[in-house]
Amino acid sequence: MSDEERRDSLADQAAAWVPPWDRPRPPAAEDTPDTTDVSTTAPLPVESTPLPEESAKAPLPAQGDLGGKVPLQGPESSKISAESGADVSGSGVGESGGAGGVPRREVVGRRRATAAPEPAPELPDAELRGALEAILLVVDEPVSELVLAQVLEQPAERVGPMLDEIAAGYTAAGHGFELRRAAGGWRLYTRPEYATYVERFVLDGQSVRLTQAALETLAVVAYKQPVTRSRISAIRGVNCDGVIRTLVTRGLVEECGTEQDSGAFLYRTTTLFLEKLGLNTVDELPPLAPFLPDDVEELADATR
Structure with missing residues (x-):
């Protein structure tokens, strides 16, 4: 077919082409109501025209030329995905299983890198003794060894003997107060031999008895x-x-x-x-x- 005949054939086809919105709609079945939206009706197929040999041999446009709207298919898409490392599945997770393409082993390694908090170091005896005395001076009721151990972050096995040592030291030094176990805990009390002086101070001018x-x-x-x-x-x-x-x-x-x-x-x-x-x-x-x-x-x- 010559070029002039080909142009005449294409001109005839263009003249005979009818837009989809001007084409007559096919008759609907009697037993099925027509609920098809005119705005979403697909156009009728148009009789395809064989491409000339030059257009058939022309290479397909690249994906970037189509604005990224037409994904490549076939072996070419697999090759491009393998070279670029892109995820063609659309899930956002690569074959390695990590989020955002991060390998799963790396994610697990980050989680395992967070070590457990180290226990508090043991306080020296002098510091532990001073801390216990400071707390016992401000308590308003007997405090147990377990509570003291939790506050100081020290084992209870150290707190108990230290309290006994403090109590023995007060007694040996002859202080006017003593550390005594009472009501399941420890608290500082005045010594009985000084009770008259304490009573005189506490009850002087008070009638609530x-x-x-x-x-x-x-x-x-x-x-x-x-x-x-x-x-x-x-x-x-x-x-x-x-x-x-x-x-x-x-x-x-x-x-x-x-x-x-x-x-x-x-x-x-x-x-x-x-x-x-x-x-x-x-x-x-x-x-x-x-x-x-x-x-x-x-x-x-x-x-x-």
Whole structure:
């Protein structure tokens, strides 16, 4: 075919071509409603025209010439991906499994490089002793060895013997205070031989003290605990409901369940009671025998 005939054929085809929006729509089936959007209807296929030999031999345009919108396919795309290291899958993760093309081994190595925090070094004995003394001076209640060990980040095996050593040192030096174990912990207390001077200083001008009835009730609870209010009243010979409420309000006595037979509330002393008396447990209370009168049996018979 000559060039003139080819131009005439292309001109005829161009003259006979009809735009897609001017073409008649195919009739829809009777049993299926037509829901096709005109704006999204694909154009009808156009009869292809064989390319001339020159256009058939022309090389395909590069991917950059098409604006990156038409991905390459076939072996050429695999070759380009292998040379450039690009991820053609679109997932953003290369074959190595790392995020952003980072090899997985490198990511795992970074995670393993974070070592565990090293334990705190052991304090010298002099520094540990000073730290314990400083804390014991500011506490308002007995503090246990475990709490001290956690605060100082030292093993409890060192804190306990050091507290014993500090207490022995205060006693040997004859200080007016001592380090004593009380209510399950450690606290500084004044020595009993200086109690009169401390009492004179603390109680001078103060009237907030326990009454005689409160002291007697507290003693009954301390030696008979757990005990009910009716039992306390029977021992003292008077009603003690108001006194019990006062002791509970001051935190010296607390409820500890109910009696199995009667269902009455049981009362016991608190850790504040042990702290105020400087005792570790109620077993350290002094025996009552030296304080009982000689004619206690006669008094008991008289009350019956």
